[in-house]
Amino acid sequence: MTFPQPEFVDTNGITLEVFGAGGGRPLMLCHGWPELAYSWRHQIPALVDAGYRVIIPNQRGYGRSSRPETVADYGIHHLCGDLVGLLDHYGLEDAVFVGHDWGAIVVWNMAMLHPQRVSGVINLSVPFLERGDSDWVSFWETQLGADFYIVHFNRQPGVADAIFAANTENFLRNLYRTRQWQSDPVDLGPGMRLLKLATAPAMPGELLMSEADLRVFVDSFERSGFTGGINWYRNFTRNWETTRDLPQKVNQPVLMIHGEHDIVRPNPRLRTYAPDSEVHTLPCGHWIQQEMPEQTNRLILDWLARH
Numbered sequence: 001m002t003f004p005q006p007e008f009v010d011t012n013g014i015t016l017e018v019f020g021a022g023g024g025r026p027l028m029l030c031h032g033w034p035e036l037a038y039s040w041r042h043q044i045p046a047l048v049d050a051g052y053r054v055i056i057p058n059q060r061g062y063g064r065s066s067r068p069e070t071v072a073d074y075g076i077h078h079l080c081g082d083l084v085g086l087l088d089h090y091g092l093e094d095a096v097f098v099g100h101d102w103g104a105i106v107v108w109n110m111a112m113l114h115p116q117r118v119s120g121v122i123n124l125s126v127p128f129l130e131r132g133d134s135d136w137v138s139f140w141e142t143q144l145g146a147d148f149y150i151v152h153f154n155r156q157p158g159v160a161d162a163i164f165a166a167n168t169e170n171f172l173r174n175l176y177r178t179r180q181w182q183s184d185p186v187d188l189g190p191g192m193r194l195l196k197l198a199t200a201p202a203m204p205g206e207l208l209m210s211e212a213d214l215r216v217f218v219d220s221f222e223r224s225g226f227t228g229g230i231n232w233y234r235n236f237t238r239n240w241e242t243t244r245d246l247p248q249k250v251n252q253p254v255l256m257i258h259g260e261h262d263i264v265r266p267n268p269r270l271r272t273y274a275p276d277s278e279v280h281t282l283p284c285g286h287w288i289q290q291e292m293p294e295q296t297n298r299l300i301l302d303w304l305a306r307h
Helices: 043-049 076-089 102-113 136-144 149-155 159-166 168-175 193-199 211-224 227-233 236-242 293-306
Strands: 006-011 014-021 025-030 052-058 095-100 118-124 254-259 277-282
Touching (some): 006 076, 025 102, 043 293, 102 118, 136 149, 149 159, 149 193, 149 227, 159 211, 159 227, 168 193, 254 293
Parallel strands (some): 025 095, 095 118, 118 254, 254 277
């Protein structure tokens, strides 16, 4: 497909690179890490042909969108505020929000922080994160150790950023694999896996995209670096603190799609927090909408037709 041309929208004190297509009921598609708006390339034609309008930002820290230097500028209130600003810019009262990976975390929080602006939730991979008695980084450090990648990002700032930037193509080529590497019995370790992917030889499993598609990601991250996206992770503790009084309930209708071989596992208590939720699992890994685009599109379109 010919990917839409970007426009640059000033919102919430920054500038976002935004791609859009179609008309009708609006859907805002939110990418994860380390991804781009381009991660939704397989969904755009199907959604537009079905009569929907898609709005797909490179979120702050990504692509040619603004990359603030201060870590706190990547907190969840800023990330959600950017999306509210896009709705305002386009004169929209609300939209169905679609998120994958970190984008799903943003969408869960959008539904709670700005419920009147979210008419429905479609999330891929990352389930609703339950709020515990301690912040998430401390919890993961206790459960998974100091080398768990999110803990590493927070406790050793700048290290992972530099390793990924020095090995951008190799890192992304190894990361964007089908389910085989994600379920491979030779485990590189729960925390250092990502760092080792940057310098490891070619991993098992097929590249889940064409070389031309891979080049879009490589060129973008060689230009932007990885710090902006990693700074989202460095706000987990701050987010836990600033949402302390936020009711942990998503009242909008929810479609949740998991990958059977994803290292991110479902939350069996999802309906405790999102009572009107529907859950599906596809036989793929983490990169659901890129790995099984036709099946993903069918699930999304079917759900949208019923909601």
